[in-house]
Amino acid sequence: MPKVRTKDLMDHFQLELISGEEGINRPITMSDLSRPGLEMAGYFTYYPKERVQLLGKTEISFFEKLLDSEKRHRMDSLCTDITPAVIVTRDMHVPPELIESSEQNGVPVLRSPLKTTRLASRLTNYLESKLAPTTAVHGVLVDIYGVGVLLTGKSGVGKSETALELIKRGHRLVADDCVEIRQEDQDTLVGSAPELIEHLLEIRGLGIINVMTLFGAGSVRSYKRITLVMNLELWEQGKQYDRLGLEEEKVKIIDTEITKLTVPVRPGRNLAVIIEVAAMNFRLKRMGLNAAEQFTNKLAGVIEEHEQD
Structure with missing residues (x-):
């Protein structure tokens, strides 16, 4: 058509x-x-x-x-x-x-x-x-401090529950379960919800809830540019996870590469806070402040001083 x-x-x-x-x-x-x-x-x-x-x-x-x-x-x-x-x-x-x-x-x-x-x-x-070229992905899109964060991961990993906690903390839901993405420019991806499930969130054990009705019009938005992908995966014993954040992994959606972070999930980890901080840290990096690089440079300076002594 x-x-x-x-x-x-x-x-x-x-x-x-x-x-x-x-x-x-x-x-x-x-x-x-x-x-x-x-x-x-x-x-x-x-x-x-x-x-x-x-x-x-x-x-x-x-x-x-x-x-x-x-x-x-x-x-x-x-x-x-x-x-x-x-x-x-x-x-x-x-x-x-x-x-x-x-x-x-x-x-x-x-x-x-x-x-x-x-x-x-x-x-x-x-x-x-x-x-514009379009595609659809399984995930949750949330606006966190102005950063469009796409949460991905296997079914049942806790994407919707994490989104609910983020909404309670004042952030805004764009789409749950199915995110329609269109490439409006060479490096611009905009995500939105299918009309049928707009403003809805599915929580296992509770069913489908209307976020706008429960939390108000300020808790949702119709579309958002996607700038960060966070993949939630169950914690694997023995797997090496990034502990410094020096290397940036990328994921390609349509023809655009987006920064991707992998966050291991296990009991006791507050995913909402971790994702919230990741969004703030991403903004800082965009502004030229990279804590991981600063730490590495400082560490290299200390090592060099000791070698000279």
Whole structure:
């Protein structure tokens, strides 16, 4: 199923339908837009016909200066069988040649009161968000001090219970059990909850609870950028765990690498506090303060002094 259709743009941006109603269900497959200035001049060799076409003041004023025979030919070439829509901005008059070609080829012609650059910016942001690569992972996403922490681990390890304790400590739940992730930029992952389970948390023995109802609107948020992954695993006797934090492990989600920490779970460990401190420490590292490096440098200095003595 196409993620975005022309009708979605009409509804979201309240665009006026002028002609070509037959094509309002055409799919939009890319976020790039086109302002067909060269095409108005007759150069269609590299015409990106699969993009949404924006006609602003420059394109329309140039078009009005063309001969009548040229006008019809240009609009016939502009309206193809895969063009999602032609949008005229600034509430300008729509050329009758465009209306005729759009009806003939089933290309929706829409009109907006916004300036071309303003509309182009909003359309691009909307389409990039909707058309971004997506995936779903099993885990819990929590906003801790502004850091989007994705808790992962095997079923029953205690992810939801840890999230509940974090919520009680004032942090915010984004998603439990299933986290939908979209890559909005080369290094930006945004997580959200499926609509069906939004604001819900499953606690074994209690069942499903509504976090927003129990703890208030301040305890949830709709989406959050993911910057840290914390994998919870049952403590294995004899396994070596990182005790200094010098090496940063990475995990790849879609095309983006995210910092990953592995936290062993066993009775007596307060996971909520550990995760809370990990988020604060991650923020400090982002600000240039690395306690592990400072300790290592200090230790190396002490060793060097003893060797000189």
